[in-house]
Amino acid sequence: AKKDCKRKKLPPAPSGRLPIIGHAAYLDKDKPFEQIDKWSKELGDVMTVHFGMDPVIVVSRERLLNEAFLKQSSNFSGRPSLFVHESCWGKGLVIRDGKEALALRSFIMSTIRQRIISSADCIQSLVSTETGHLVDRLSARIRDSTSSMTSSPDSFAVTSIEDDLFYVVGNVMTQLAFGRRYDHGSTQFKNNASWLTTTTELMERTAMITFLPWLRWIPYFKYFEIKRKAAEVHETMMGDIKSRRKNGDYLDHSNHDLMSVFMRRVDEETKRIKSGEESLFTDDMLARIMTELFFAGIQTECNTFGWAFLYLAIHQDIQEKARQHIWEEIGQDGEIRFENRRNLPYIEALVAEVQRIANVAPFGLFHKNHEETTLDGYTIPAESIVMMNLYSTLLDESIFEDPSSFRPERFLTPSGELDRSAMKRSVPYGVGSRICMGEIIARTELFTVIGSLLQKFRFSLIEGQEYSTEKKMQLTVQAKKYTLRIDFA
Numbered sequence: 001a002k003k004d005c006k007r008k009k010l011p012p013a014p015s016g017r018l019p020i021i022g023h024a025a026y027l028d029k030d031k032p033f034e035q036i037d038k039w040s041k042e043l044g045d046v047m048t049v050h051f052g053m054d055p056v057i058v059v060s061r062e063r064l065l066n067e068a069f070l071k072q073s074s075n076f077s078g079r080p081s082l083f084v085h086e087s088c089w090g091k092g093l094v095i096r097d098g099k100e101a102l103a104l105r106s107f108i109m110s111t112i113r114q115r116i117i118s119s120a121d122c123i124q125s126l127v128s129t130e131t132g133h134l135v136d137r138l139s140a141r142i143r144d145s146t147s148s149m150t151s152s153p154d155s156f157a158v159t160s161i162e163d164d165l166f167y168v169v170g171n172v173m174t175q176l177a178f179g180r181r182y183d184h185g186s187t188q189f190k191n192n193a194s195w196l197t198t199t200t201e202l203m204e205r206t207a208m209i210t211f212l213p214w215l216r217w218i219p220y221f222k223y224f225e226i227k228r229k230a231a232e233v234h235e236t237m238m239g240d241i242k243s244r245r246k247n248g249d250y251l252d253h254s255n256h257d258l259m260s261v262f263m264r265r266v267d268e269e270t271k272r273i274k275s276g277e278e279s280l281f282t283d284d285m286l287a288r289i290m291t292e293l294f295f296a297g298i299q300t301e302c303n304t305f306g307w308a309f310l311y312l313a314i315h316q317d318i319q320e321k322a323r324q325h326i327w328e329e330i331g332q333d334g335e336i337r338f339e340n341r342r343n344l345p346y347i348e349a350l351v352a353e354v355q356r357i358a359n360v361a362p363f364g365l366f367h368k369n370h371e372e373t374t375l376d377g378y379t380i381p382a383e384s385i386v387m388m389n390l391y392s393t394l395l396d397e398s399i400f401e402d403p404s405s406f407r408p409e410r411f412l413t414p415s416g417e418l419d420r421s422a423m424k425r426s427v428p429y430g431v432g433s434r435i436c437m438g439e440i441i442a443r444t445e446l447f448t449v450i451g452s453l454l455q456k457f458r459f460s461l462i463e464g465q466e467y468s469t470e471k472k473m474q475l476t477v478q479a480k481k482y483t484l485r486i487d488f489a
């Protein structure tokens with residue numbers, strides 16, 4: 001099959017393609033990345049996998065990702081039209097391409113960038129404050145469990161850390177997006193955000209409809225349920241926007257949450273635009289982008305934290321080394337800030353290693369190439385659906401020795417400095433012009449939170465509980481739920 005395709009110059013496809021469902025039959029729903037990885041090792045860094053009737057061009061590993069998404073970045077910056085996404089959620093920024101996507105992206109990025117500059121409500125301040133609340137909450141839990149069990153010398157608290165961390169991740173996001181926060185432990189907050197988990201579960205069911213739209217008529221795939229749920233989420237976002245239009249607080253320029261800034265832009269556009277013209281900046285678009293940001297930002301981060309503390313509890317030696325490094329460099333009470341990461345190379349390497357091994361977004365988001373081109377000598381027809389195989393890239397044994405072992409040192413030089421070239425080769429946020437828009441937010445959070453919690457607490461496995469580092473895909477890759485023992489360090 002490989003030879004035949006080379007003659008036609010199309011990237012090779014795995015054998016055994018079935019009518020209608022294509023190669024999808026061979027993909028395990030929980031671990032599709034394993035089969036994709038296996039095929040890419042057999043067929044090469046560019047191959048064609050049929051998801052249903054649609055051929056998807058899969059691009060794997062550093063060399064070819066750079067070839068496509070960096071060297072031909074504008075050609076590969078498109079997004080294909082995806083049935084479920086478009087018909088349920090509508091076209092926001094994430095599945096839009098061309099000039100419009102560029103305009104929206106640069107507007108949102110500029111509001112994020114303004115929040116990097118040090119101020120009372122910059123990203124770092126928000127993250128530090130929320131981390132402080134989490135430290136207080138965990139400390140109180142340990143103290144309470146100790147006082148209620150004074151007879152036991154082994155008293156400790158138990159945490160399902162990923163759930164606790166939701167309040168940090170969620171609050172940073174709601175403050176950036178809406179300018180408000182909730183108390184840690186608030187059930188109202190959890191309830192308000194429950195649409196994220198419900199729709200994620202539903203979207204897993206609907207995944208195949210993207211490629212086989214007729215499946216929507218089969219009740220098992222729950223298409224109409226996701227459509228209804230998406231409409232509800234949109235209504236809620238619109239409700240928020242409407243109430244702010246009514247009270248007018250967004251007009252105050254000291255409010256620089258994304259919603260306020262975008263609404264002021266909507267007003268400007270409405271004044272500027274001539275009748276008959278359509279504006280890109282509308283309340284409807286704002287509601288869609290808000291939904292997309294929450295989708296893209298909350299689970300990816302919560303899952304990464306879930307992996308981080310699991311690996312740290314399993315690898316006590318690495319946890320201890322990280323803590324000693326923090327205590328030596330900034331002491332037991334010094335504040336950990338992302339901008340001071342030069343002093344804490346081991347923590348930066350640790351975060352990079354967590355992201356590499358967790359591989360939470362193994363296929364990124366689908367891309368599209370606008371024009372016909374070639375990759376590795378194969379023809380890539382115009383308007384192909386293109387998938388970034390980050391999974392195989394982050395586990396490439398020719399770049400990361402013994403890739404399945406957890407070893408932060410791989411990102412350090414022999415003298416303990418950060419190895420910048422190794423860092424550059426790990427790309428959990430993707431590469432090129434559609435690279436993750438929340439990278440700076442995520443990196444600030446992961447560094448500050450992991451560093452601060454290790455400075456104060458010791459996390460360990462609870463005897464009798466089973467732990468597993470087996471990956472499960474649910475839009476993003478998650479660890480199996482677990483709880484840990486937590487003590488003061």
Ligand code: HEM
Pocket residue numbers: 093094095105292293296297298300301304360361363364365366388428429430431433434435436437438439441442
């Ligand atoms: C550990 C955390 C995160 C990881 C690993 C991650 C990873 C990714 C990846 C792989 C992509 C696809 C890039 C591509 O298509 O080329 C992406 C896109 C995106 N991410 Fe993230 N992300 C994370 C956190 C966040 C956060 C916190 C936000 C929120 C602000 C966010 C917002 C977005 C958006 C809006 C896109 C689409 C960009 C576009 O279409 O141009 N992400 N992310």
